Amino acid sequence: MSTQQQEPESQESPQDPEMKGTESPQQRRLKEKQEGMVDEHAEDEAEAAGETVHIKVFRYDPEVADKQEPRFDDFHVPFEKGMTVLDAVMYARDEFDSSLTFRHSCRQAVCGSDAFFVNGSQMLGCKTQLSELEQPVRIEPLPHQEVVKDLVVDMDHFYDQMHAVEPYFQDEETPDASDLEEQRQTPENREKIKMSSRCIWCGACMSSCNIAAGDNEYLGPAAINKAYKFAMDDRESEEIKEHRLRILEQEHGVWRCQTQFSCTEVCPKDIPLTEHIQELKREAVKKNLKFW
Amino acid sequence: MSQSYNRGLIEDFGRWKEFSAGMWAWIFHKFTGWMLIGYLFTHIAVLSSAIAAADGQTMMLAGEQVDAYTGTLQGLESLFIVRVLEVGLLAVAVFHILNGVRLLMVDLGVGLTAQDKSFYASLVLTGVITVASVPTFMAGVGL
Ligand code: HEM
Ligand code: SF4
Ligand code: FES
Numbered sequence: 001m002s003t004q005q006q007e008p009e010s011q012e013s014p015q016d017p018e019m020k021g022t023e024s025p026q027q028r029r030l031k032e033k034q035e036g037m038v039d040e041h042a043e044d045e046a047e048a049a050g051e052t053v054h055i056k057v058f059r060y061d062p063e064v065a066d067k068q069e070p071r072f073d074d075f076h077v078p079f080e081k082g083m084t085v086l087d088a089v090m091y092a093r094d095e096f097d098s099s100l101t102f103r104h105s106c107r108q109a110v111c112g113s114d115a116f117f118v119n120g121s122q123m124l125g126c127k128t129q130l131s132e133l134e135q136p137v138r139i140e141p142l143p144h145q146e147v148v149k150d151l152v153v154d155m156d157h158f159y160d161q162m163h164a165v166e167p168y169f170q171d172e173e174t175p176d177a178s179d180l181e182e183q184r185q186t187p188e189n190r191e192k193i194k195m196s197s198r199c200i201w202c203g204a205c206m207s208s209c210n211i212a213a214g215d216n217e218y219l220g221p222a223a224i225n226k227a228y229k230f231a232m233d234d235r236e237s238e239e240i241k242e243h244r245l246r247i248l249e250q251e252h253g254v255w256r257c258q259t260q261f262s263c264t265e266v267c268p269k270d271i272p273l274t275e276h277i278q279e280l281k282r283e284a285v286k287k288n289l290k291f292w
Numbered sequence: 293m294s295q296s297y298n299r300g301l302i303e304d305f306g307r308w309k310e311f312s313a314g315m316w317a318w319i320f321h322k323f324t325g326w327m328l329i330g331y332l333f334t335h336i337a338v339l340s341s342a343i344a345a346a347d348g349q350t351m352m353l354a355g356e357q358v359d360a361y362t363g364t365l366q367g368l369e370s371l372f373i374v375r376v377l378e379v380g381l382l383a384v385a386v387f388h389i390l391n392g393v394r395l396l397m398v399d400l401g402v403g404l405t406a407q408d409k410s411f412y413a414s415l416v417l418t419g420v421i422t423v424a425s426v427p428t429f430m431a432g433v434g435l
Contacts (some may be wrong), residue, residue: 120307120309120310121310210315210318258318259314259318259395259398259399259407260314260315260317260318261312261313261314261315261407261408262312262314262315264314265312265314272404272405274314274398274404274407275401275404278398278399278401278404279401281399282399282400282401
């Protein structure tokens with residue numbers, strides 16, 4: 001095994017205190033995947049050493065005559081150690097076909113713009129090492145969103161769902177600035193919402209969810225997780241928490257979740273989405289239980 | 293959006309090879325749940341031959357005159373295919389129960405990080421119990 005495979009998360013510094021000491025689900029998944037494909041790896045490594053990576057990229061453009069029919073284009077990209085899926089499509093665009101279109105910005109798993117469907121699974125292009133993938137690497141736009149062009153999908157619906165849960169801090173009792181008071185959060189409470197606050201709005205989870213695919217009104221894992229972040233924040237008042245739970249317990253809210261765990265599997269920030277959704281289900285039940 | 297491309301259902305079940313453990317657990321649970329409902333009706337239909345038997349209805353079974361209930365049940369149990377279906381029913385029920393317990397744990401937020409392992413455990417245990425049940429179910433029936 002070559003050394004790059006031992007460090008799948010080169011974008012996240014290993015000193016990141018949030019990750020210290022624990023193997024992230026992503027790392028575990030990649031490791032499991034590798035163990036199952038030792039043979040292919042021998043080949044992959046040969047190709048890696050022998051310089052090129054074979055990628056197949058989805059192409060579609062309603063405005064260009066010969067791209068109206070969706071197809072896959074093959075590119076052979078020179079391999080470099082540490083190269084990510086995003087690096088590969090950027091190389092293909094810069095060197096082979098300048099019309100190849102995709103979103104990207106930060107290149108370090110922060111902006112959330114480059115979630116693609118890579119070898120049948122939602123991943124962040126910039127956080128996925130080519131050396132960990134079976135070749136040819138098939139790169140498609142996120143499923144369950146309309147394709148605008150090549151790897152670019154329409155994110156409007158995803159954003160609508162995110163906004164539907166009122167993703168902002170609401171508090172009637174903001175301390176008076178003249179008192180120089182701070183709005184303190186206990187370390188325990190910060191710990192509780194820590195993972196939920198990591199969402200980068202990439203839409204991978206929503207795209208992986210079979211329920212969201214069938215029910216367009218379902219809030220979806222990212223929006224529910226966003227609601228969790230605020231509902232669990234002790235600094236918001238009880239009334240606002242109730243208001244949030246009322247949004248979440250609607251017909252297309254938390255109860256749509258069938259615990260398939262697809263979202264949790266694909267989230268590039270390793271947010272325990274299913275766990276958060278389940279906790280909100282229990283909160284919603286608790287709120288409605290009356291013992292008199 | 294008129295100028296966009298919808299990839300349709302191929303995105304869903306066309307990708308079954310890429311499903312993860314939780315997704316399979318969901319599919320199997322739905323399937324087994326509805327199989328059990330289906331069996332419930334069969335079960336009621338077969339057992340209701342007891343009503344006919346109580347009314348004094350009889351039938352012939354292997355040259356013997358027996359009441360309708362005994363005749364129906366013994367007749368079915370003498371069929372090889374019915375015994376095979378019974379093994380299948382056991383497998384379906386055991387999986388549904390084990391995975392049902394897993395889902396209850398998931399609902400309570402217990403062991404969510406091991407949800408894939410508990411699914412595999414349900415599968416393996418179902419397999420073991422099913423195989424162990426074969427001698428009992430197949431006792432005394434010829435092809
Ligand atoms: C000890 C026995 C059983 C346990 C622990 C159990 C558990 C469960 C649980 C937890 C669910 C909900 C799944 C979810 O969260 O989506 C479920 C669904 C279901 N169960 Fe059971 N169950 C049992 C027996 C049965 C029996 C005997 C039948 C049929 C007669 C049955 C039929 C169903 C059906 C039809 C569903 C719905 C499947 C769907 O989602 O469409 N179950 N079961
Ligand atoms: S929850 Fe995870 S997968 Fe979903 S949008 Fe946020 S970062 Fe992306
Ligand atoms: S480019 Fe910003 S998350 Fe990948």
